[in-house]
Amino acid sequence: MTEPPTFGRASQPTAAAASAGPRLPRRALPGLAVAAPAAALGPALAPRGASAADPPWPTRPITMVIAYPPGAITDTVGRRVGDRLGAALGVPVVIDNRGGAGGNLAASLVSRAQPDGQTLLFTSYGNLLIAAAADLRLDFHPQRDLTPIALIGPMTVVLLVRPDLPYRTIGEFVAYARANPGKVNFASVGVGSSYHLLIEQMMALGKLDMLHVPYRGGAAAMADFLAGRVDAMLATLLFARPYINDNRARAIAVANAERSPVLSDLPTVSEQGVPGARLVDGLGVMGPARLPAHVVRRVNAAVQDILREPEMHAWLTREGVVPRPAPPEAFVDLLREEAEPLRRLIRENNIQLQ
Template sequence: MPDVSRRTLLAASGALVPVAARAQVFPDRPVRMLVGFPPGGVTDIVGRVVAEGMSRSLGQPVVVENRPGAAGNIASQAVARAAPDGYTLLLTTNASHGANPALYANPGYDAVRDFSPIALLATVTNVLVVHPSVPVRTVQELVALSRAQPGTMNFASASTGAAGHLVGEMFKSRTGADITHVPYRGAAPAQADVTAGRVQMMFGTLQTVLEPVRTGQLRALAVTSRERIPEMPDVPTLAEAVIPGFSADAWFALMGPARMPEPIVGRLYDAVRAALSDATLKERLTSQGVVIDVAGPAELGRFVEAELTKWGEAVRVSGAKAD
């Protein structure tokens, strides 16, 4: 039989292999996990820790590939267009699957239709901090002061449309606080100006503000998580303080392209659960202020739809737009 005919028949027979049979041998080569942010940040750290644990469970390397750009849109586009075979995955966040579809006129993907949910991985809280010169000790006092001195209080963020900006807009709309957004080119300069007292407040991630709070350079008034956090047990949640039911954490999840076979999704979810049950790997994340919060495909799908509504509303309220 000619080689071309043999290859054609082999390809055809492979196409007829049942999904369950293909899932039993999955994976038989390395898996790529695309991360839409540069190396070194918390998103990259979460991706690499989870990838390491999944590699052990799957018996094949899970290789992290950083594809930064447009707050996660570049990586999301690549995964949305990939083959739904389980070998190209996305570490997604509340940016690409929360705010970006409202923030960008055309992000290049549909956050629901173009993806297969696999697992929610973890969350990181945001912290409302003020400079110590601001004469308040509670969120209620902050809101009252901003109303008493309209137009005088500002809050910093990494950029227009960044999580710190949008959480601030949620806070404004839900409390009536009179605060004005001041965008920066990155979280570091934003925090530097708040620490120096040039801007009164910001919503910063736990990792970035924890040390300044501990040293007294900043004062923490509330956290955006559903529950208080061990690192700041005396700091109330915004839900406790002024906005019942409120939460606005950063989050991380694993997704693949749409129409991935259920057995492969299940195999990947099991690998995630195994990875985040490992005590050593959990410690590496919790030491960075990351809260392990694993949920399966169906729950993640519902969660993303709710997050798209929440962050999308914050974008609309803010009037923010991205190029």
């Protein structure tokens, strides 16, 4: 049985309200693998994504390592997906939060796990793209040491500023930062994260001098933001909503390349702030390299079914994640297609992510 491809270049792997912005409603708003024909399976049908020739799997609980601490959207969505995945596979899925290093701590742990399907990674893939594109000095290589299994979808990230500060739009924020070099403190969830890269993009492309303040996850960054110790930060819609709604944070832009369907009036950073600056990130399920193909098929088919559940689809959309059920190859292609533009952006603008 062939192994599923990793997302690297296989021939050449690299070495290493009005005043507070929009108010958000709290509660608004054929997989790759096909089961074998029933006649070939006898009286009991195999689970979707399984074949009669596949070895038994899973036979014991699965550990899903989540790359961020509790409270982050990666954790919130990962737990929901994990619950449903356990039901679909017939074994418990045990959650193990391993926040740190912009998600790379969890990815490193999973990259060293046995490739038997018993350890999976639920992560935001932006940090892995960046680590590969920037050749960050890590103890694993995302392109070589991980197997993309199932795409969940891109997630909306907003740029927040404190409401007591003198800028109310992304244009005013950029103008203030340009006129006051070194005075804006900008928090991220960690060095080498997709948030860190967007901050570096804004500084390089917009010729801004801001101080990057990395944290170990979004909760710690938000605590200092609310306490007035940092001026701006990036956060997912799910995480940011309560603080926007009670006017403790002002959302001035969407960090993604396109506007969010649930924040249609909020411009992107690129369109009204710094042209060309955009965040590339989303959620997905991965595993160690050399993961058996039948494991990838089973997990992928189950995740696709989960994303198509009406209740799950509606919840994800409302919270700022665009569900995109797709076969493993589509996830691999997405990562490959995004890697080279990021590599070029980092190289041409001499962006430092270490």
